[in-house]
Structure formats: C-alpha cells, structure tokens
Amino acid sequence: MSDTKLNIVVIDENPVRAAILEDGLRDAGYTRVTLIGEMTNLLRRLTEIEPEVILIDLENPSRDVLEQMFQVSRIVRRPVAMFVDQSDSAMIQAAVDAGVSAYIVGGLQKDRVRPILDMTISRFHAFSRLRDELEEARSKLADRKVIERAKGILMKQRGMAEEDAYKLLRETAMAQKKKLSDIAEGVVMAAKLLGS
C-alpha cells in the first residue's frame, strides 16, 4: 500500500477550510479523501468509511466522538496507532497551535504520514492568516489561476508536459517548504521580468 492510497477523512464544519484541506491533500497525491461536514451522525459515517487518517479541527466538539472510535477499535483488536506518542510532545504542541489534531488509525508508520500532517498544519496556518472566508475563497481562486499560468509558462518555455510542469512546481514548493502558489507566483513574476 503506497502512501497516496491512504483513506483520509477530513471533519470540518467550515466548508471553505475543509475544501482547502482537501485540495492540499489532493495536491499531495492523496486521492481517497472524504469530507464530513455533518456532525449529528458522525460515528456511523466514520464506521462506514473506516478511515486510516482523520483530520479534525480542535475547535470541533465532535473530537470526543473520535475518542470512542479508538476505544471501540481497540476492543475489536484492530491496531490503533496514534500519531502523537509520548516522545512527540513538540509535535502535539505544533498540532494544537495550528488548530489541528491528527490521528492515525491502523498501525501505520509515523514517517509515512508525517508529510501529510506537516502539510495539513501549514494549511491551517495559512488559513488562520486569512481574514475571512470570502477573502480565502478569492485567494484560492487566485492561487489556482497563478498555478495554471505558471504551468503554462513551464510547458511553453521548457517544452514540458502539463503533468511534469505541475510536478516540478510541487517538488520545488516542497523542497523550499513554500506554498505551491508562492512558487507559481515566482515563475510568473520571473517570466514577466525576463519579458517572455
């Protein structure tokens, strides 16, 4: 099972933030992502989906529902691994500060999931910087546009296929620990300055 096959659930009542998170996960190659925005029947939904990773906003009172899920899983002897273990207090701190909590269910290796979590946290940080949902929706649209433009520039100037252009942008963003759109903006800016 490769990382990108992980079955991920995002629990968030805020549709804009949930969409950003979903986009981030999909950008990182995760295809099995389910958003849950309706809290009244959460446990049943989670039982149906059987996620391996759950991302939930710390401000969501339904966090307590997950506690029970872990218990139930333990009783039926399915391994439950929590991403945050005793040695990871700095990690919990980061997660709490970012307003996100992550739990890994199913005995996964930490190192396989860490990048998702790191990315999730950075997404939440990005979210909190934005003043309101409208502004966020706008910037998301702008991000998409700038990424499309950067891809177009790379395809034209370096003769790359669309998929490769996107991959290059993504890898550069990951290597420099920057947002994909920031890298894209750099490409667009450089092209403008170089007059091409």
Next chain:
Amino acid sequence: MKETDNSIWDAVAPMEQAEPERQLRTVRIGFIPLVDCATLVVAAEKGFDRREGLALQLVKETSWANIRDRVNLGHFDCAHMLAGMPIASSMGIGHIKVPTIAPFLLGLNGNAVTVSLPLYQQIRGTGVQGDDPASLGRALRQVVDERRRAGLEPLTFAMVFPFSCHNYELRYWMAAAGIDPDRDIRLVVIPPPLMVDSLEAGHIDGFCVGEPWNSLAVDAGIGRLLLTKAALWNMGVEKVLGVRADWADDNRPVLESLIRALYRAAQWADDPANRDELADMLAQPAYLGVSSKIIRRSLSGDILVQAGQPPVHVDDFIVFNRQAANFPWVSQAVWIYTQMVRWGQAEASSESETAARRCFRPDIYRTALRNSDLAVSLPSMNAKLEGALAGEIPVGSVDGKLTLGPDRFFDGGVFDPDDPEGYLHRFAIRT
C-alpha cells in the same frame, strides 16, 4: 483646576490599586459549559480566588479531549474534568500516560437520562408503573427484546465521553436489567451541544448527559427525562478538579490556595439563598449561555421531566459542597476503575488499581483545608463502603461533626474498595 486634580489622581491611583493585583498568581483553568462548572465560576466571580492570592483565568473549551490535551501540554494549569479522565490518564488508557490527580471534587450527581418521546411511550406501553430505575430498566429490556424479535435496529443511546460517569451509569443501569450494553443496544459518544438535535433527528433514542442539556431537550418538547443520577447512585462523583501530577508537585502552595478558594466557592454555590444569583451568573454567554430559568431547575432540584407537566422534586439532584461532597474518596476512584475493567476499557491489574487509588488525593485536600480558618469537617478515613448508607449518618471525622447522606446504588449493591475483584465477579454482564 480640573487638570491638576486629574494628574494627582493618575499619579496616586495606580500605586494604590494595582499593587495588590500584581501579587496575584494567575491560574489557568479549562472548563466545559455545564452547570457543574459552577464552583469554578463562583470562585472567579465572587472573588474567592483573590482572597487566596489567586486570579483564576477560566477558559471555555469545546471537547473533553481538548481539555485533557491542553492540561497535558501545560496550556491549562488544571481543569474541570470528568471523574474518569484523571484515572484514565494516570493508567495510560485511551491516550498517552500522564499521571494526573484529582485533589478536589467539583460536583456530585447532576446527570440524567433522557429518552425520545416515542421510546418513552414504548416503555410505558409495557405496562410498567413505577418510576424507579429497576422498573424502568425491566421495561426497557422488554422494548429491546420486542425490537429484536421484530428485526428492528437496536436502540441507540448517547453519552459524552468513554471515561465518563455517564457511560458507567448507563451501563450499570442497563446491565442490572439484563441488557448487555455492548450487544443489545448501541452506545455512542455525542458532544452535548449535538444531543438534542440527534434525538430530534432520530439518530439516537436516548442519552445520559449533565445539565442543562436534559432540560433543554425537555423544554424543546423532544425528550422525556427518565432517570437522574441521584436515583442510580446517590452522592456519586461526577466532575473533579484535574491537575497534572508534576504541576501539583511543583506548585503545591498554589494548589492548596486553589482548593481553599474552591471550597468557599462550593459552599456559596450550595447555599439555597444564592440560587438565583448563581443561575444568572452561569447563564452569561461567557459561561453556559442558556436561560437562567433552565439552570435554576437543576440547582433547586425541581426538575421538569416532560414539557407541559408539573416539575418533580429530586433530592440531591446536584450537590456542590454539603456532606463532604468535595472530599476525593479513594473508594470512588476505585469504583470507577472497576467499571473500566468491567467494560473492557482496562485490563485488571494491581498496577492499574494502584494508579487509580493514587489519583484521588485526600492528603492534599486535608493539608489545604486544615491550614486555614475554614472550619471544614475532615473525614478520618480516605475510603468508605460505597452504597452502604440508607439515610443520614454521622461518621468519623477530625472534629466529630461530619454527617454523610444516603449513598445507595439503586440495586442495593455495596462496593468494598478493598475487594474490587470480588465486586467484579458479582456481575453477570461484563465485557
């Protein structure tokens, strides 16, 4: 002239007013908006904290898991916790192992079981007459059996957290009637603010929760209050002051001051003369944010069980201070441990039992209250038989003035904290 006056005032006032403030020690306390956070609120609002040199900073939280995590991380110095939480943390079940203590109980009783109106009709449809837990349990079992025969989905009941007394109360009550809570029904966790909606939507058939949530369901005409915790296990622990053990070690004088402030606050909260003021205080948006009329019901014990019916008085519906309510009886911690074992949350082991025993800290409680001008009747024992008292009875105490009230389990069971294993063997239904 006016200008001169002002400048003199400005020069003098900060010295006079701010100097004592600067010496106050801030204590950050997390709480969940429930009626049984009252003692914490009173301590801050009525200045019992300042009297002990403290400035309580109350932080409203949305989930018990957050409360636990933020205490573990040091975001909170201590918190309003479900009695099972410090025990689970000390035993390392459900989450990372963080030794956590409970040196003070914030409230006894206060929970209730509410069911949907259709389920209530089915329960009455069995012909059951009484309102006692045993009769209602037998009636519920008939409903459960009938549903199984008809091929219907099992009933679903909600509670608030795996390590909550709500969970143990529901299970205790049902199992005594021959209902296996893991097979015959579904037991799920739902956050209190979603209980009423879930009941209305038909996702659940009943729930066990603290106030004001039962009363809110009744008021909305969605549920019928069926049972109170006072009827299931009277004077049973519900919420505690949860403190990380290492914080308690490093800040013992602060903790002792806090216990004194909370004791005075609990006394104030328990006084019927203060009920209206307390209800108004808790009703504020910073705390519960619901109508004071609804809060007042649980404080007075005059409970509305169904919309449109006259209220029913419940003795000891919620208890903040009287009859040594704040004393952390080690026997109550061990009782919770037996329930964790009974329902498969923990393995029975002497190590776990010891962790549970060490979690409730009557020693700290005693030291804090002995060294004060408070005339507190301190019990001379740290543990008692739970469920053995049928009426009010004077018990051994340092000053000989302590009276304990009826503390019975509805099925007449008595728990001897020296023999948890023997107690567990008595139950036919367990995980």
